């Protein structure tokens with residue numbers, strides 16, 4: 236789960252990371268008011284969306300008067316901001332963060348991620364921040380410093396100092412960097428984060444370190460024990476199809492094709508998508524209905540997949556271990572009737588109670604297309620799709 240920049244800054248500042256003073260606004264007038272309230276003579280107005288790359292997309296602006304703050308905010312509110320990291324629809328701007336402008340002498344990059352190879356939290360840092368890490372890795376890979384943290388010891392002070400030296404920091408900046416690194420590490424670990432990124436972390440004209448941007452993501456599976464994080468969820472930033480499916484315990488990811496997929500198991504879902512592509516088709520979605528799928532759950536899966544207007548054919552592929560083919564088959568028949576389906580549905584069942592499942596499909600009197608293997612199912616789904624699209 237992602238959160239907004241202002242929320243990440245608030246969290247990180249509680250752990251000891253210095254951030255600029257700022258205020259949140261839900262309207263242009265409020266944005267102007269925030270600027271007056273903060274005082275000073277220059278503010279940065281920032282669209283709060285779950286994406287980076289806002290600066291380059293026109294979502295961040297330096298303003299010199301509170302009228303300018305208000306007017307720029309007015310152009311942002313309600314807009315779909317398209318960045319390099321969003322899809323073509325972009326993300327809606329409903330919240331704006333106004334903060335005091337910092338005087339920037341140098342921009343650094345700082346990221347904390349889970350390194351699956353070493354099974355540890357890895358710190359990635361560079362003395363040349365500002366641009367996205369992906370671009371940095373291409374344009375200036377030599378500047379990247381990496382360091383893994385031993386979970387039994389935590390981030391040791393000497394390690395943090397070593398990194399600060401490697402980034403070319405001097406004097407008081409070293410101690411500031413140690414504080415920032417340790418704070419980020421603790422926030423990551425204590426809150427079940429999966430990512431903490433400060434880009435840019437800047438050195439100000441006076442030589443102090445300040446986090447001008449902050450990004451945090453959290454492990455969705457741990458949210459049950461982090462209610463204070465769970466409540467930061469902002470559904471306006473999610474794909475509505477995906478959030479609705481998630482509410483019903485289905486894991487769904489919308490894609491661009493027209494063959495809807497209803498599958499159990501993430502691995503089988505991935506394999507099915509590959510087979511569809513191999514057969515010359517394009518999947519409309521990834522959907523894992525999970526184990527122990529009742530007929531009701533299968534019907535819900537149909538509703539989820541059909542909410543996507545591009546879907547021309549549905550492929551149901553179940554390899555039942557915990558699941559039962561007969562329940563799934565009943566769900567398919569029920570969905571067909573209840574939802575008044577007219578589009579072709581290819582069904583491939585294997586595993587527990589498969590004979591009963593096949594019998595239900597074959598004797599349903601519905602135009603369901605049975606398939607024996609995954610390859611067979613994918614070929615039949617693509618053939619049915621091509622007949623319709625032709």
Ligand code: ADP
Nearest residue numbers: 279287288289290335336337365434435447448
């Ligand atoms: P994004 O990463 O989404 O583009 P950032 O928060 O990193 O958004 O802002 C983009 C750029 O705007 C930063 O790299 C920095 O140069 C500038 N910036 C952001 N916040 C401030 C601030 N408070 N003071 C001065 N410059 C800022």
Ligand code: MG
Nearest residue numbers: 287434435448
């Ligand atoms: Mg940034």
